Amino acid sequence: MKEKINILLLLPTIDFSSPSNTAFYIAKNLNPSKFNVFLGSIRKAKQEAKKRAEDYHIKVVEFGMKSIFDIFVVWRIYKFLKKEKIDILHNFGFRPEIFGGLAGRLAKCQGVLATILHNPAIDIPLDYGKILGAIINFLRKIASFYFEDVLVVLSNDAKEGVKKLGFKDSNIKIVYSVIDTNFLSEKIEIFSRNEILEKLGIPANKFVVGTIGVLKERKGIFYLIDAGKKVVEKYPDIVFLIIGKGPLEEKIRERIKSLNLEKHVFLQNCYERIAEIYRSIDLFVLPSLTEGVPAVILEAMAFEVPIVATEVGGIPEMIENGKSGILVPSKDSLALAEAIGKVYKNLDLAKKLAKEAKDKFEKYFTAEKMTKEYEKIYEELILREKTKEKKP
Template sequence: MPNPRPNRVLFLIDSLGMGGAERMLVNYLQHLDVNRYEPRVCVFGVRDGNPVAAEIERLGIPVDLISVPRIRDFINVMSLVRYLRLHQIDLVHTQLETVTVHGGIAAKIVGIPTVHTLHTFAYPNATARETRRTELVWFSLRHFHDKIIAVSAAVGDYAVSKGRVPLEKISVLYNGIDTRSFSPRNSADRVSVRTALGIPDNAALVITVAVLRREKGIQYLIETWPDILKSVPNAYYLVVGAGPYESTLKSLAAKHNITDRVIFAGPRNDVPDLLRSSDLFALPTLNDVLPTVLAEAMASGLPIVASRVGGVPEMIEPDKNGLLVSPADKIGLANACIRLLCAPNEAQRLAEGGRDIAEARFNVRNQVQKLETLYEELLKKPMPNELAQ
């Protein structure tokens, strides 16, 4: 008797720009067991040319486009139903928003299980339109999806309290990283990376990697940098990333006359090297579900200073792998950075603790195995064709 074919899993996502959910999708696809699961990716739109699509296709995984401009364009549901049947999809895994509604309805019509990964909280200052959109997504998660993967316990609790999603539907699964891609710094590499950036080898280097938005709180660290320099005269701040708040942050550095100490590196494809060349990772974010970059920093052997918000306390344990401060607390932020920059033994102890936590909680290989187990459980359950009856 021939072996059954692998289960066909469709990963539905709004688009394939350079966002966190898109990057995380690549991480998981790289490690999915192709003997058990045959992945396929479908997007509803194009963002910045969908650069991540090329990475997925290089893995030998097809990427398709079904154009759905708006979340309320329900006429496209039947196009998705035909697509699911054409490719004999066994399970749908949705990410982000628009695909959540359409993917859930289409999967119910076809009679196959659906999983959704919840990456974000709702908009903090939502417009009426955004609120209606969010309510539509919550409705879909309650009625059309069989399992909700929360990337942190904090966002899982949020889904239950704000979205009225049944608790039994929630499974917490932290985002995974390839810990082998991040390793403690090599002294020769450290010097060359710093030289290319114009940073002295003996500098006390603090790094932040983030999309440059107001919500990342980088402005608070820039504003307090003159205070840090009083205690750590050789301190430099490396800001890696791009975004709508970049010009504001640069103006702030100029206002405080620290443009020679705050280096804006822009978006980079050598983040592991930059992390290995730094001494401390700072993330003064105002809210975050589960910032994967903290796991990358831990795996790179960096102690961490971060805000006590969202899912961050699930990653950073005070005095074990970093220090937590209140959001927007410039004094607390400065004191925490100064403390670790001036105490190399403590910083090294926290760095070692971070590497252990990164390997135990955020190794993508372990996380993919957990994801595959969840798929297996859903595929074994009978799925009634509820909407077709």
């Protein structure tokens, strides 16, 4: 009987972030007759996310990294790789790429790959600053050259970004990010739209424009608030719901107050049942300055909510302007306001955009489709290694 391929999906931490969700969907959907999978966390895993994995009988391992200077984590990962005879090490994020990649090479795994969820040429400097961002990307380049056999990105835009940093084109593959709508919808109490809005403090008779995301500069929330000021002056029945937390939360609250938008813009820094949000909003807006393949766009597509988004990153590969959503330039609050008004005034257009987006989601962005593409990459890496062994 053919032996299973042993895989470690290694994350900075197991939580509910996009990298963790992607790894979780892979682990959950891999063919159990072919693959034996572990979900690894370099740092301590978040308990709820760890429980989610264990509820699906996914084996979880934590490597207890205390700080970026804890180089002994390489030894701990190495010992695990050897003990469990891991064939494929799949890294998500720069810590796993560097520390896990080194451990994978020392342990002589048959294949080491990394998935980069954003365009590092743009996103890393925005999140960490130019100097630290340049250092991180330099280390990633070293990791890619010496440790990784394959680099997976989520869009053509991201592929061009990693090529600019010096990654080899021949080692780059594109696999679109996805969401698992079964997971999003399961174990959720069903409330009416009015009940959900009441919990959020929003009048039920309003047209609700929603957005979800971490409150960082690259998410463009200030442009959405400025657009909101223009929108409510013309359409007072529109309100905005922002779900998210992050370093800019206080500044965002200050901007809302300074524009006298307290009755029109609602900021909720935490909401557990995200599916309820999509069921209660009339339009989803993503005003980002840069993106990969954002999960929130996929979620809006899956829940058949019309979408207005900025034309950045992988978004134009997901949304066809005028057909499955409306795309606008980034950093343009006027264009954003006009697009919101266009959807508000034409509900038939809103339904058409939402239906087209839902159809596209079901065709291209399912967890099963993504997992099959990764299964193919894993098997190709094993075959490549066996071919090397046979050569004299």
